[in-house]
Amino acid sequence: MPAPDAPAPGSAPGSGAAATGPVPGPSGGRPRWAVGALGGAGDDGTEGRGRGEREGALAVGADGDPPGPGGGIAALSLPYQIVAAVSLAVVGMFACVHLAMAFLHVAPSNTLTKQHGEAVDDWVFPEFEQNWKLFAPNPLQQNIAVHARAEVVGDDGRRRTTGWFDLSGDDGEAIRGNPLPSHVNQNELRRGWDFFVNSHTNDNRPNGLRGQLSERYIRRIAMLRLEGHQLGGRIERIQLRSVTRGVEAPVWSDEKTDTRPYYRVLPWWTVTAADLPGGVSGGRTEADK
Template identity: 75%
Template sequence: MDSYDDRGVGGRGGRVAGPDPGEVPAVPDPGAEADPRADPESSRIPSQSPSPSPVPGTGTGGADPRGDAGSESRSGMAGLSFPYQVAAAVALAVIGLVTCTQLAMVFLHVAPSNTLTKQHGKGVDEWVYPEFEQNWKLFAPNPLQQNVAVHVRAEIAGPDGRRTTPWMNLSGEDGKAIRGNPLPSHVQQNELRRGWDFYLGSHDSQNRANGLRGSLSEQYIRRIVMLRLGEHDYGGTVERIQVRSEVRSVAAPPWSDEKISTKPSYRVLPWWNVTAADLPEGSADPKETDQ
C-alpha cells in the first residue's frame, strides 16, 4: 500500500492529490502574459492576436478605407450634383462676360478717340450713360484750367411795366454756400455745374441742339434758373430769361514765368420764354406764365 505524506504527494506513485483545504489557490492575472518557461504546454498552443478594432469613419467589410474623407474633399462645385454644376458654370460665365463687357465699354468711353469709338461710339454711350458716366478731367490728360461761372438775367413784367434785371451770378451763390461749410450739399456743388456741362455737350457753338438730349438740357437749365430766381422777389412776373457763361483762365502761380490772360470770355444764349413747365412744382400760374 502506498503511503502519503502530509502534503499529499505520493512517494512512488507520483500522483497529485487535491489542494490543501487550508491554502487559497492563486488567481492568474488575465492581463499578464504567460511565461512559456513556467508552463511547457503553452508553447505548443498557437498564439491568437486580437482582431484590430475598426477605425472610426472607415466602415466595415469591404468599405473604402478612406471612409468619409473622399466626400469631405469634394467641396465647392465638385460637391454639387451635375445639374447644379451646369447652372453654376453658366452663371459664372454670364457674370464674367458682363464684367469684361463693362470694363471694355468704360475703357472705350474714357479713352482718346480711336477707330472703335468712331465706329461704335453711339453704342458705347448707350451702355455708359447715365449710370456709368466717367470723367477723368481732374487728373489727366487735360486738367481744367478755367473757372466757369453761369449768369442769368430776367425780364420782369410789373406794375410799372417791363424791366430787365442785372446779371446774377448763380455760380457765385453756390460758391458762397459751399465756402466755410464742412458738409455742403450735392446740389450746391454739382447741380448747376453739371447742368451747364450737359448743355454744352449737347449743343454746337451756335447754340443749336444736336438731338433730343439738346432739348432736354435746355429744359433742365430753365428749371434750375427759375428755381433760383424764385428765391428772390422782383416785384413782378418773370416772363423771359437769358443765360450766359463767363470763362476765365486760371492765373499762373507767383513762382511761374508763364503769362496767362485772365480776361473773361462770354457765351450768351438767346432769350427763353418762361412757361408753366419751367416753374417749380406748386408755383405754376398759367395766367401769368404761359406766353
C-alpha cells in the same frame, strides 16, 4: 521565446515599436486606420503619440470613409451649382461688355465707333463718363461759371428783371464738404453748357443738327434751377451767360496768368410750357394757363 504578439521584455505599455493596424470603429462599425509612432520616455506613450501626429499620422472619419471635398461651389448641391455658374457667367459677360464700351468711348474714331457710336454713348453717359481733360495734352486751366437771370411779371402786372443767379456756385455749395455728392450737382449743368457751346458758333448760332436740342436742354436746366428761388412773379423770359476766368498760377511759378473774367452772354429766351413739364407753380412759370 516570447509570443509574437507579446511586447518585448522590459518594455512598458506605450513604449517601443507600436504596430500599425485597424482600430475598431465606434459601435462596431468599420475600423479606422491609424499609424503608430515610437513612444517617448513617458510610460503612457503621450509624447510618442504627439510625435506621431506631427509626423503625419492619419485618421479618417468615424464612418471609415476618407475625408470629403472642400468648400466652394463643389460643396453646393447641383441646382445651386448651376445658379452660381450662370451668375458668374452673367457678371463676366457684363464686365467684358463694359470694358469694351469704355475702350471704344475713349479710343480714336474708328469703324466701330462710326457705326455704333450712339450705342456706345448711351451705355457710357452719364454714369460712366470718361474725361481725360485732367491730363495731357490739354489740362483744364479755366474756371467756367454759368449764371442766369429772369424777366418776371408780378401779380400787379409790373415787369422787372432779376439779378444774376450763380447756378454753378449753387452746385459748388452742394458739393463742397459732401462725401457723396449728387451726380446732378457735379455734371448736369457743366455738361449741358459744354453741349451748348460745342453745338453753337461764337455768335450763338447753331452749327449742326444738335444745336436746337442743346438750347432746349440748357433752358430746362436753368428753369429747374430758378424754381428754387422765390422770384415773386411769373417768369416770362430768361437769359444765360458764362463767366470764364483763368486759373491763377501757383505762388512758386513765374508764369503770368490773366485772371480777368470774360463773359459770353446769350440772347433772351421766351419761356414756354415745353421748357418745363407741367409748368412751375408758385408764381414762377405758368405758361400753360
